[in-house]
Amino acid sequence: MQRELVKDLLVEGAYVGNRGVWLQAAEMDTMTLNGLTPAILARYGLSLNNATDRSLLTSPLSSPQAIAMGFGPAYPGMPLTDTVGQSLRPVPQWGPVGGPNPYLGPPIGKSWYDALQTKATKRFSHGLSVQASFTWSKALVDGAGTDTNFFVAGRPLTNDIFNYGQNKQLNQLTRPLAAVISGSYTTQRLHGDSTGMKVASRVLSDWQLGWVLRYQSGALIQSPPSNNALMSELERFTNADFLGTVQTFWNYVPGANPLLVNPNCGCFNPQTAQVLNPKAWVDAAPGQWGVSAPFYNNYRWQRQPAEAMSFGRNFRVGKEGKYNLQVRAEFQNIFNRLFLSAPAVGGQGGAYFQQATYISPLTQLSQANGVNTGGYGTIATVSGAGASPRAGQIVARFTF
Numbered sequence: 001m002q003r004e005l006v007k008d009l010l011v012e013g014a015y016v017g018n019r020g021v022w023l024q025a026a027e028m029d030t031m032t033l034n035g036l037t038p039a040i041l042a043r044y045g046l047s048l049n050n051a052t053d054r055s056l057l058t059s060p061l062s063s064p065q066a067i068a069m070g071f072g073p074a075y076p077g078m079p080l081t082d083t084v085g086q087s088l089r090p091v092p093q094w095g096p097v098g099g100p101n102p103y104l105g106p107p108i109g110k111s112w113y114d115a116l117q118t119k120a121t122k123r124f125s126h127g128l129s130v131q132a133s134f135t136w137s138k139a140l141v142d143g144a145g146t147d148t149n150f151f152v153a154g155r156p157l158t159n160d161i162f163n164y165g166q167n168k169q170l171n172q173l174t175r176p177l178a179a180v181i182s183g184s185y186t187t188q189r190l191h192g193d194s195t196g197m198k199v200a201s202r203v204l205s206d207w208q209l210g211w212v213l214r215y216q217s218g219a220l221i222q223s224p225p226s227n228n229a230l231m232s233e234l235e236r237f238t239n240a241d242f243l244g245t246v247q248t249f250w251n252y253v254p255g256a257n258p259l260l261v262n263p264n265c266g267c268f269n270p271q272t273a274q275v276l277n278p279k280a281w282v283d284a285a286p287g288q289w290g291v292s293a294p295f296y297n298n299y300r301w302q303r304q305p306a307e308a309m310s311f312g313r314n315f316r317v318g319k320e321g322k323y324n325l326q327v328r329a330e331f332q333n334i335f336n337r338l339f340l341s342a343p344a345v346g347g348q349g350g351a352y353f354q355q356a357t358y359i360s361p362l363t364q365l366s367q368a369n370g371v372n373t374g375g376y377g378t379i380a381t382v383s384g385a386g387a388s389p390r391a392g393q394i395v396a397r398f399t400f
Helices: 028-029 036-041 052-056 064-068 195-204 230-237
Strands: 002-006 008-021 109-125 127-142 175-187 207-214 306-317 321-331 366-368 371-373 391-399
Touching: 052 064
Parallel strands: none
Antiparallel strands: 002 008, 008 109, 109 127, 127 175, 175 207, 207 306, 306 321, 321 391, 366 371
16 A cells, blocks of 8 residues: 655555465475484384483494394494494485485475565655655564575574474564664755855755664574483484584473563673573473474564764866765764674584584573673673674765
8 A cells, every 4th residue: 555645755555475385494304314203213112202212322333232232234334333323214324314415405494474564755855855664574484594594594493303393483584573764865055145145055055964774673582402412312313414403492481581681771781691591491301302482572682773874965066067076974883882792592503513512501601700701691792792883984986
């Protein structure tokens, strides 16, 4: 719907809906390619609920435990250093994934997007032009979030690889509330016949002020990854690809506030505070998948506006303005807001090869000289993080 309310003022509103199917789902691949499913385990009388069985599955075929249980090589020449779990795969010669390009995954990903988009436009008149937009949206993904879906921002997380529907989650790349205000104003010529008025008009007219201001919801905070041994053991023989980490999550305690502070209040010391609540989570039982979602809509970090402005003028010289000198000052983070990096939760980012990089919600804070250096819910301030402080540059352009 679109309507001009008054001269030079246009408003419009739209509903935008999008559904995506048959998208690449990187970490759903082992569910179909070479995963060691619960059904396969049950065929051999094994269960992930049993600590002895979990230990057996990660034991090499040469171990006394494997020999005593009657497990051996699945094919001639299979190395005895391979695990029992590896020998039980549908194709034991392959790793957890197999195939020529496992990172693309099967085309079973889905996406949902619904949004109310509104916009108001003040067309240029009297030197002023303004456009304001507001979007209220909800975006969900199941297995697919971005085109490549691997080693990219917004990579979907997998909770239970064998329960496809449970992995439906909020899209990390979409903010539910977003407002953008942009515009420009050019100072007008002053009218008058006196010499002073003409001089003042020449000095004060044709200056330009421009701005782009974006305000939006904070980024999602990930639910803490579980340390119930399911992730580490399944990574060896079930559903991980050794370049990514598929793990379950701690279970959320209903009614508990996962935040210990309001990230937008500016009322805490980011160097010493623990901003996330470890008591809001309870680890899943050993060998069990958690039931928490990877993200919750009310579990978000600091709102971080993007505010840029410019101020300049065109100086026209020569006959009929043949030559033009444009001088412009541009500023980012014009109001010099303090932006903090997201707190530590552990998880998939940067932990591709070392299990030890995962941070337990029960990890005690570590400090040096009274400043946090690690632990669940701490903010990186020692090495620097977050957005840059206010910055500006001056640009000059001569056209002839």
